[in-house]
Amino acid sequence: MNHSSEKKFIFNTVERNGAAIATLCDNIFYFAELGMQEFETSGLMMELLEKAGFSIERNLSGMPTGFVATYGSGKPVLALHTEYDATPGCSQQAGVTEPTPIIDGAPGHTEGHNVNAAVMIGAAIAIKQAMDRFGLKGTLKVFGAPGEEQLVSRPYFVRDGHFKDVDVALHDHIGTGFGTVYGLRQYALISAEFTFKGQSAHAATAPWNARDALDAVVLMDIGWDKLREHLEPTQRSHRVITNGGDQPNVIPNKAAIWWFFREATAEKTRALFDKAKRIAEGAAIMTDTSYSVNVLSAVWPTRANRTLAEVIQANVEQIGMPRWGEGEQKLVCELQAKINKKAVGMPTQIMPLKECVQSVSANDSGEVSWVVPTGLITFPSNIPGVSYHHWSAGVSLATTIAHKGAVAGAKAMAASALDLFMDARLVAQAKETFKAEIGDTEYRPLLPPDQKPPLQLNRDLMERHRPAMRAHYLKDKPVFS
Numbered sequence: 001m002n003h004s005s006e007k008k009f010i011f012n013t014v015e016r017n018g019a020a021i022a023t024l025c026d027n028i029f030y031f032a033e034l035g036m037q038e039f040e041t042s043g044l045m046m047e048l049l050e051k052a053g054f055s056i057e058r059n060l061s062g063m064p065t066g067f068v069a070t071y072g073s074g075k076p077v078l079a080l081h082t083e084y085d086a087t088p089g090c091s092q093q094a095g096v097t098e099p100t101p102i103i104d105g106a107p108g109h110t111e112g113h114n115v116n117a118a119v120m121i122g123a124a125i126a127i128k129q130a131m132d133r134f135g136l137k138g139t140l141k142v143f144g145a146p147g148e149e150q151l152v153s154r155p156y157f158v159r160d161g162h163f164k165d166v167d168v169a170l171h172d173h174i175g176t177g178f179g180t181v182y183g184l185r186q187y188a189l190i191s192a193e194f195t196f197k198g199q200s201a202h203a204a205t206a207p208w209n210a211r212d213a214l215d216a217v218v219l220m221d222i223g224w225d226k227l228r229e230h231l232e233p234t235q236r237s238h239r240v241i242t243n244g245g246d247q248p249n250v251i252p253n254k255a256a257i258w259w260f261f262r263e264a265t266a267e268k269t270r271a272l273f274d275k276a277k278r279i280a281e282g283a284a285i286m287t288d289t290s291y292s293v294n295v296l297s298a299v300w301p302t303r304a305n306r307t308l309a310e311v312i313q314a315n316v317e318q319i320g321m322p323r324w325g326e327g328e329q330k331l332v333c334e335l336q337a338k339i340n341k342k343a344v345g346m347p348t349q350i351m352p353l354k355e356c357v358q359s360v361s362a363n364d365s366g367e368v369s370w371v372v373p374t375g376l377i378t379f380p381s382n383i384p385g386v387s388y389h390h391w392s393a394g395v396s397l398a399t400t401i402a403h404k405g406a407v408a409g410a411k412a413m414a415a416s417a418l419d420l421f422m423d424a425r426l427v428a429q430a431k432e433t434f435k436a437e438i439g440d441t442e443y444r445p446l447l448p449p450d451q452k453p454p455l456q457l458n459r460d461l462m463e464r465h466r467p468a469m470r471a472h473y474l475k476d477k478p479v480f481s
């Protein structure tokens with residue numbers, strides 16, 4: 001893997017575009033678009049890729065904010081993919097260590113997916129330039145994956161065959177450290193909304209004429225809580241009531257509850273979901289209502305391939321940790337103290353390569369990792385100690401801390417792709433170790449085969465806030481060279 005002059009070229013290309021990567025990171029930070037509503041974000045990403053010479057397929061799997069951009073032809077086919085959605089109610093000023101919304105109640109980036117997107121675009125443009133410069137054979141595919149916070153897009157992409165000809169994939173996600181892992185990393189998840197239908201009536205004068213759909217929702221909730229004691233402690237399940245009726249004097253003829261079911265394996269998650277359907281059936285019988293269930297998405301656990309992890313790690317070691325300035329470390333320590341964490345600052349050492357411990361969170365990138373050997377790049381753009389989906393996790397995301405971490409991440413992603421394009425044996429080896437890692441686990445998607453993606457997700461919320469948010473969009477657009 002000692003492709004020294006090619007590596008030098010790719011590192012220089014990323015560095016030269018450091019300002020463009022930073023501007024893109026900040027553009028998306030201020031767009032702060034929720035899942036499935038990332039129109040400004042995906043629009044800008046597609047514009048940049050198109051300008052760089054990629055051909056764009058829009059509306060991937062019928063999702064207006066999903067896309068794949070392609071450059072080159074033939075084998076190997078290498079995919080980059082990442083997410084770019086924000087979180088609701090989390091608006092936060094960058095660089096301010098107090099809870100300070102840009103717009104009160106509006107969405108904000110508090111997970112760092114704005115930086116994920118900037119890293120991927122920065123890497124894609126550098127890889128394309130290296131392909132041209134060194135006459136590398138193969139195809140680069142860049143996937144824009146909407147709605148990660150609701151685990152939406154990639155199970156649909158995989159189901160619809162968009163990863164069928166892909167040989168290896170790289171996914172990037174923000175973290176506080178710089179490095180990679182291998183092994184089973186996160187949980188499987190089924191996201192499903194149960195809707196009960198009954199009959200309305202005047203709640204005071206004729207309640208005996210009603211069949212109360214909200215009662216069914218409440219009974220399903222209680223039923224699941226009773227069951228919880230008898231489920232394995234590995235499970236996680238949580239819900240919100242998305243429709244509880246309109247007003248107390250009308251008994252609701254329609255009510256709905258939205259659940260996330262999580263387990264360590266896909267099959268265990270499927271079993272949880274089957275139990276939930278039986279409880280819903282019971283609640284419907286008790287209330288003389290009927291129910292239907294809509295699966296919004298369903299994903300397998302994320303896993304990372306060891307061969308690709310070794311490729312990434314070698315590059316991370318060569319790149320090294322960004323050098324943090326005094327002002328940056330001061331901001332970090334100030335925030336850490338503010339949220340009652342040890343004021344340790346930003347890490348200064350890269351992470352050693354290791355097998356991961358499976359966490360209870362999920363990412364829909366997991367679906368890809370069971371059909372294509374997948375490498376995961378974690379880059380240091382967030383602050384140790386912050387908790388995601390909290391104002392503190394938004395503080396660094398449009399500052400030089402995020403920008404430096406993004407340049408490091410883009411270098412690692414681009415250099416790893418370069419290694420794979422230049423050495424066919426690495427791709428073959430990744431496929432071999434992938435086969436061994438999967439073993440006899442049979443990939444059976446959790447997503448129903450005829451399921452349609454939830455395009456309306458977050459639409460009302462985003463439309464409510466977007467007009468005020470527009471005033472904060474950056475005037476500058478990134479210019480890559």
Ligand SMILES: [Zn+2]
Binds near residue numbers: 113363
């Ligand atoms: Zn995330």
